[in-house]
Amino acid sequence: MTAKPTPWHGPDEHGHFGPYGGRFVAETLMGPIRALEAAYLRHRDDPEFLAEFDRELAHYVGRPSPLYFAARLTEAAGGARIYLKREDLNHTGAHKINNTVGQALLAKRMGKTRLIAETGAGQHGVATATVAARLGLKCVVYMGEEDVHRQAPNVYRMKLLGAEVVPVRSGTRTLKDAMNEAMRDWVTNVDDTFYVIGTVAGPHPYPMMVRDFQCVIGREARRQVLEQAGRLPDHLVACVGGGSNAIGLFHPFLGDEDVALWGVEAAGEGLETGRHAAPLSAGRPGVLHGNRTYLMEDAHGLILGTHSISAGLDYPGVGPEHAWLKDSGRARYVAVTDREALDAFHRLTRTEGIIPALESAHAVAWALRLAAERPAEELIVVNLSGRGDKDINTVAALEGIEL
Amino acid sequence: MSRIAEAFARCRGAGRAALVPYVTAGDPDPGLTVELMHALVRAGADLIELGVPFSDPMADGPVIQAACERALAKGTTLDTVLAQVAAFRRDDPATPVILMGYANPLEVMGYGRFAEAAAGAGVDGVLTVDLPPEEAGDVVPVLRGAGLDPVFLLAPTSDEDRIRAVGRVASGFVYYVSLKGVTGAAHLDVEDVARRLAVIRRHIDLPIGVGFGIHDAAAAGRVAGVADAVVVGSALVRRIAEHAAEPARAVAAAAEFLQTLRGALDAAVAHAVQTGEGR
Numbered sequence: 001m002t003a004k005p006t007p008w009h010g011p012d013e014h015g016h017f018g019p020y021g022g023r024f025v026a027e028t029l030m031g032p033i034r035a036l037e038a039a040y041l042r043h044r045d046d047p048e049f050l051a052e053f054d055r056e057l058a059h060y061v062g063r064p065s066p067l068y069f070a071a072r073l074t075e076a077a078g079g080a081r082i083y084l085k086r087e088d089l090n091h092t093g094a095h096k097i098n099n100t101v102g103q104a105l106l107a108k109r110m111g112k113t114r115l116i117a118e119t120g121a122g123q124h125g126v127a128t129a130t131v132a133a134r135l136g137l138k139c140v141v142y143m144g145e146e147d148v149h150r151q152a153p154n155v156y157r158m159k160l161l162g163a164e165v166v167p168v169r170s171g172t173r174t175l176k177d178a179m180n181e182a183m184r185d186w187v188t189n190v191d192d193t194f195y196v197i198g199t200v201a202g203p204h205p206y207p208m209m210v211r212d213f214q215c216v217i218g219r220e221a222r223r224q225v226l227e228q229a230g231r232l233p234d235h236l237v238a239c240v241g242g243g244s245n246a247i248g249l250f251h252p253f254l255g256d257e258d259v260a261l262w263g264v265e266a267a268g269e270g271l272e273t274g275r276h277a278a279p280l281s282a283g284r285p286g287v288l289h290g291n292r293t294y295l296m297e298d299a300h301g302l303i304l305g306t307h308s309i310s311a312g313l314d315y316p317g318v319g320p321e322h323a324w325l326k327d328s329g330r331a332r333y334v335a336v337t338d339r340e341a342l343d344a345f346h347r348l349t350r351t352e353g354i355i356p357a358l359e360s361a362h363a364v365a366w367a368l369r370l371a372a373e374r375p376a377e378e379l380i381v382v383n384l385s386g387r388g389d390k391d392i393n394t395v396a397a398l399e400g401i402e403l
Numbered sequence: 404m405s406r407i408a409e410a411f412a413r414c415r416g417a418g419r420a421a422l423v424p425y426v427t428a429g430d431p432d433p434g435l436t437v438e439l440m441h442a443l444v445r446a447g448a449d450l451i452e453l454g455v456p457f458s459d460p461m462a463d464g465p466v467i468q469a470a471c472e473r474a475l476a477k478g479t480t481l482d483t484v485l486a487q488v489a490a491f492r493r494d495d496p497a498t499p500v501i502l503m504g505y506a507n508p509l510e511v512m513g514y515g516r517f518a519e520a521a522a523g524a525g526v527d528g529v530l531t532v533d534l535p536p537e538e539a540g541d542v543v544p545v546l547r548g549a550g551l552d553p554v555f556l557l558a559p560t561s562d563e564d565r566i567r568a569v570g571r572v573a574s575g576f577v578y579y580v581s582l583k584g585v586t587g588a589a590h591l592d593v594e595d596v597a598r599r600l601a602v603i604r605r606h607i608d609l610p611i612g613v614g615f616g617i618h619d620a621a622a623a624g625r626v627a628g629v630a631d632a633v634v635v636g637s638a639l640v641r642r643i644a645e646h647a648a649e650p651a652r653a654v655a656a657a658a659e660f661l662q663t664l665r666g667a668l669d670a671a672v673a674h675a676v677q678t679g680e681g682r
Contacts, residue, residue, distance in 0.1 A: 023535065023537060026533055026558075026580075028580055031562070187462075287505075287533065289459070
């Protein structure tokens, strides 16, 4: 049983998903981006490239990741059955590595010897540094100075892996500024450098390419749920920062119109406070980082600082395909506060013995709410996109505990 | 004839390249921008590129990023910038002003409303850094309709296809970014620039300004030998930054620096006259 063809197999040749996406970059970047697109289009259907990607995912990342029926969490919610797609069990502890493996293999085929990346929480930086070590490539990771302080263990992990971590001191000193800085590096050093973007945002072809690499999540989940439950799920739930784990889960189900898709943004201290990171829920369309999409911006079009308990969701934009799925109504986007995410973090940890990343805890929180409202016959698949070891310092500090 | 075309015609008549300073509007203080623009004209500017500060200036180096941050910290918005141009225009009906910035503030204002307001304020051209020809299809006619010239960038990585694409939408002049990287970067190879400009001129019949990497009078003089206009940004903004704490001094420092560049451009003409070489 495969998904039937749908109108969803965007983007068009210019990278547009309806009015979103595209290539809003300075002329200096158009050359590098077109060369990348040409290389990706050449390799995306190359059986040898795909076989190597699959081998790496199987033997290095540890795929397929399990689909796990969370019996005690289901019982606690008291309604629909909850399954977890265990991306937290991947090498390096999150879904990010699916994409970095793909892009690094492409970099190698393009003859590039140096990988650069932006990172917020540090998960994408670690995943990039990891594949760079695996393939013997140089690696430089740009990270907002704020995040360097907030995520010290991941900074050290990257350094252990041989990467150089560059603190970014411009703007709000967070993820968006790290992305600006990585673009500046790329345009200056394009001859030997490949820019590994960590999410389904940025100029075309990144939203398409990163999605393609992350779709392994949804393809596996679709097969696994049919095997285990004998039918498709009623709901898919995933957290959305840039949106790569969500699009990876959703995309292979887009043609299954009875499967409801829920993207969960970070409501931070509450959408009404303005201190959040929920562009789809509370922003409007604009242009940033090479694509048109929903943004958090002020009345003059300046990009706003964001807030979330989870550094991985702390981004003022979102992938353009999500913007399109929102407008079309195919996917629904909701938001969960820091407080609700923290409650879900503890709930999952105590009922299942699984410590989720704070990002993924947002998806768990929505799934708990949804499950409570829906009958026991319904079935929810939650993308548990990462594990929470990296967050224990944050959680402890919030609860006044010194480690 | 547009103010931009007139300015280039005047410079051609004088046998020299046009001098185009870039400053970020609102840096170091929104109250000084109009005065700074007049001072630049007195110091020899033929056209002015006025930066609209943006929170995420992806294509700019550290010097102009910092200028954007100073301007934004003082509350400069796109509306402020348009008001500054209108004020400048009251006393200077001749010097063209080109706004240079990023797409998002224009998207939020709406391209139609922006074009009308900009033309009304006396803006002559608009360079939207992150709006390449592919994405500018709807915007170009809106700008043209209001009498504004859409100005586009070309880079060392632009192949002939892209040069032709820019040629189909650009007017006023085109801006050749003379090296890879962001604004304010180093090393400039004038012979390489000359070769690239020859290729561009095969496809585009507009004046070509050259910028990125012009740090001093010597570099300006050499570029003036091959380009129709010399654009100086980061090196000028650095002079302003050095005096950000005493803004009145910043205006004078910027003007003094620009004067040295204009001196180099005029000297290049004198040299050409003496040796009998045309440009």
